[in-house]
Amino acid sequence: MVGVPTFLHVSLIWVPAICTFLLSFTNWNGFRFDNMEFVGLRNYKQLFTVFEKDLYEALLNNAWVLIFLFVVATPLGILVAYILDKNLRGTAVYQSVFYFPVVLSLAVVGFIWKSVIYSPRQGVLNVLLNRTEEGNQISWLGDSDQVITLVSDYGLSKNFLAIIAPMIWRHVGYIMVLYLAGLKAVDPSLREAAAIDGSNEWQSFKNVVFPSLKPVNIVILVITVIEALRVFDIIDVLNNPIGTDVLSILVTESILGESSNVGRGSAYGVMLLMLCFGFVVWYLRSTFREDDA
Amino acid sequence: MSNSYPQPGAWDAYVARRSVIKGGAAVGAFAVGGSVLAACGGSDSFSGEIGSASGTLNIGSNASDPAPQAGLQAVVNAFPNADVDVVINTLDHNTYQENITTILQAQDDDVLAWFAGFRNKFFADQGLVGDISDVWENITGLGEGFKAASTASDGNQYFVPTSFYTWAINYSKKLWGENGYTEPTTSDELIGLAEQMMSDGVTPFAFANDGKWPIMGTFDALNLRLNGYDFHVDLMGGNGSWTDDRVRNVFTTWESLLPFHQEGANGRTWQEAATDVEEGRAGMYLLGTFAASNSEAFAADMDFFNVPEFDSAIGAGALDAPIDGFQMVASPTNEAAAKEMLLHMSTPLAQDAYLSEDPSVVASNSGANTSVYNDLQKKSSELASAATGISQFLDRDTIPDFAGACGDMFAEFIENPGGVDGMLADLEEKKVAIFADFNAG
Incomplete structure (x- = not known):
């Protein structure tokens, strides 16, 4: 009975992952196997010496996505869900509005943000800010100057912040739906009891509702981390302007297209795998520790 | 015929x-x-x-x-x-x-x-x-x-x-006719024209780089004019160094021309830039002749001229024609x-x-x-x-992997021309690694 899922899991996840790991020690253009050459750790060495700017920028950008989703998008999604759970008039309409970005096709998302919102001349933002004149325009997607500088060349660039905005826009709806489903399952008598004991809205959320939703909270935590690590699509549809690389973009850039560099792309892939792995190990350890206690 | x-x-x-x-x-x-x-x-x-x-x-x-x-x-x-x-x-x-x-x-x-x-x-x-x-x-x-x-x-x-098709400097016949501009044949005339446009309140060069490929055409044109066809082809083939003074000179010239270009090119599509030319906000646009496909009105109003000579010893004979x-x-x-x-x-x-x-x-x-x-x-x-x-064209003349690295470097350069030496050293390092992989494969 467990045979089929195990087989699928191993063949679709572990075999490709191990292949990627092995390929990261080769120089291969992806055409014929006899073209493959074993180069040991050279690809990794190059990632840290030749392509280090791309790599550090990507790692840092992945971290920014994680921070913004975690600090802004996820709490916002929970807040929206909590408010909409109160059976407001027209709640279905509000729910649809917030969930809409999740349903939209990526081509449409790209069009909305690139042509409608961020376009230098006709974009909604520049029109509202009255910055559409020649020389006066704000280049939302093109300006890679840093908003936050950590060390010399590394920090958070303005245009990456502009790309994080649509990510938040989509993530809020996603979290809202998940949390709303969880909230429906909270026993109303718990909240009544809290109200009778004199707790206010915030106290009853913090001390009663939130802890009772632990399984949903874990799902949301996992989803947020995964979304941040695998982020690719929105950056890609906005054409990956300068300063907006993330790991999955580097993997794709190296492997897709002509004369692909499978070895280096795989090495980037392994970096991503390590990050996911680190998270999984941390998560499993903390869950088991709690279960023991 | x-x-x-x-x-x-x-x-x-x-x-x-x-x-x-x-x-x-x-x-x-x-x-x-x-x-x-x-x-x-x-x-x-x-x-x-x-x-x-x-x-x-x-x-x-x-x-x-x-x-x-x-x-x-x-x-x-x-x-x-x-x-x-x-x-x-x-x-x-x-x-x-x-x-x-x-x-x-x-x-x-x-x-x-x-x-x-x-x-x-x-x-x-x-x-x-x-x-x-x-x-x-x-x-x-x-x-x-x-x-x-x-x-x-x-x-x-x-x-x-x-x-x-060919790459050349495109313009609007209407705007040029109204303002009496004429096609330049030397870099001095080109700069003179650009200054004239500035004083007329027209941005001399439309500039866009969404997708990180359009401004490769500017690099090609300047390298072909300043260093000649053979040097360009060698450079694309992985021979010759990007830290060479001659390559540096291309970027020095490019930097001196940047004030005549639209700002914020990395966030603009070529279609938006072509529209700026079509509507008379910008005077010229170095792009493939496909610029005419931006609109039927522009196709009727557009004309173009070859990138003028920058060095009489090199001439203006070479161009991109994919x-x-x-x-x-x-x-x-x-x-x-x-x-x-x-x-x-x-x-x-x-x-x-x-x-x-x-x-x-x-x-x-x-x-x-x-x-x-x-x-x-x-x-x-x-x-x-x-x-x-x-x-x-650059992305057809060299290894795609390396063309990508060039595209990143050019995009960075137009935002921060002062840092060009570091960027060129970085690009040279990448070139060595990418060509070594390519030739081994």
């Missing part, structure tokens, strides 16, 4: 250099691929006539925009062999290009739309596209230059060029029909049919009907035929 194709000399020089550059690597790769190529080259010899093939023929196409799509359909409609059932499989332009290696290895299509020069030769050297020398024996009206651009390291042909066409997969399902179709695509009949739907390019066959050419096509054709050296 005879001027409608690039001068043979230029193409020959181009490909001869390419062969030298890639020769060493190609020999190794070719030894392995030889058997595959031999199998498809000799077995099914081509009669040289259209009409004996039958069955289904699949053509893979990246012509996802309306005009090129209608053009290819017209070519197929004009195919004289009614026994062949032609199916066109069109993919979105970008998707097609990103997945070309998968498409080639799947071999589902017999004939594939592609680009001449380095990008075709690379696949030929890998044994992924088929030898069509026997088709070329029957081709008439394509100059030696086109043949050279279709020839791989082994001396055989793997590509049929159907059309090309060639498009078709190749055959290494083991096509219907080889007879594929070769007939490729022969057909090289003929004036097919090219006239294509141009009737998509007048933004110029036919490769000297027998094509140039009397229907609009002014832009005539000028493009003249420009290419007068050229002393023709390059294909």
Whole structure:
């Protein structure tokens, strides 16, 4: 009975992952196997010496996505869900509005943000800010100057912040739906009891509702981390302007297209795998520790 | 009429250099691929006539925009062999290009739309596209230059060029007429004109770089003008250093011209920049002549001139003129029909049919009907035929992986020109690594 899922899991996840790991020690253009050459750790060495700017920028950008989703998008999604759970008039309409970005096709998302919102001349933002004149325009997607500088060349660039905005826009709806489903399952008598004991809205959320939703909270935590690590699509549809690389973009850039560099792309892939792995190990350890206690 | 194709000399020089550059690597790769190529080259010899093939023929196409799509359909409609059932499989332009290696290895299509020069030769050297020398024996009206651009390291042909376009400085006739601007022929005149435009309240150069490829054209133009064609081709081939003073000089010149360019290019699409030219906010735009496809009004109002001379010792003879066409997969399902179709695509009949739907390019066959050419096509054709050296555009002239690194560096440069030395050192380091991998593979 467990045979089929195990087989699928191993063949679709572990075999490709191990292949990627092995390929990261080769120089291969992806055409014929006899073209493959074993180069040991050279690809990794190059990632840290030749392509280090791309790599550090990507790692840092992945971290920014994680921070913004975690600090802004996820709490916002929970807040929206909590408010909409109160059976407001027209709640279905509000729910649809917030969930809409999740349903939209990526081509449409790209069009909305690139042509409608961020376009230098006709974009909604520049029109509202009255910055559409020649020389006066704000280049939302093109300006890679840093908003936050950590060390010399590394920090958070303005245009990456502009790309994080649509990510938040989509993530809020996603979290809202998940949390709303969880909230429906909270026993109303718990909240009544809290109200009778004199707790206010915030106290009853913090001390009663939130802890009772632990399984949903874990799902949301996992989803947020995964979304941040695998982020690719929105950056890609906005054409990956300068300063907006993330790991999955580097993997794709190296492997897709002509004369692909499978070895280096795989090495980037392994970096991503390590990050996911680190998270999984941390998560499993903390869950088991709690279960023991 | 005879001027409608690039001068043979230029193409020959181009490909001869390419062969030298890639020769060493190609020999190794070719030894392995030889058997595959031999199998498809000799077995099914081509009669040289259209009409004996039958069955289904699949053509893979990246012509996802309306005009090129209608053009290819017209070519197929004009195919004289009614026994062949032609199916066109069109993919979105970008998707097609990103997945070309998968498409080639799947071999589902017999004939594939592609680009001449380095990008075709690379696949030929890998044994992924088929030898069509026997088709070329029957081709008439394509100059030696086109043949050279279709020839791989082994001396055989793997590509049929159907059309090309040129890169030049585009402008609006209306704006120029109103303000009395004239086409400059030297860099001093160009700068004088730019200053004039500034004082007239017009931004001299429209500038856009969404996708990180459009400004590669500016680099190509400046390098060709300041260092010449041979230097440019060598640099693209991985020879010569990016930290060389001559390369540095290109960026010094570029930096001195940046104040005449629109700001925020990295966040603007070429279509938006072309609209700025069309509506008179910007005076000039260095782009392929496809700029005219931005709108019908602009197509009627647009004119262009060759990038002027920057150094009289170098002249202004070289330019980017990318060639498009078709190749055959290494083991096509219907080889007879594929070769007939490729022969057909090289003929004036097919090219006239294509141009009737998509007048933004110029036919490769000297027998094509140039009397229907609009002014832009005539000028493009003249420009290419007068050229002393023709390059294909940066992302077609070098390893795609390295073209990507150049694209990143140029995008960074226009935002922060002061940091150019560090960027060039970084790019040189990447070049060494990327070319070493490429030549080993």
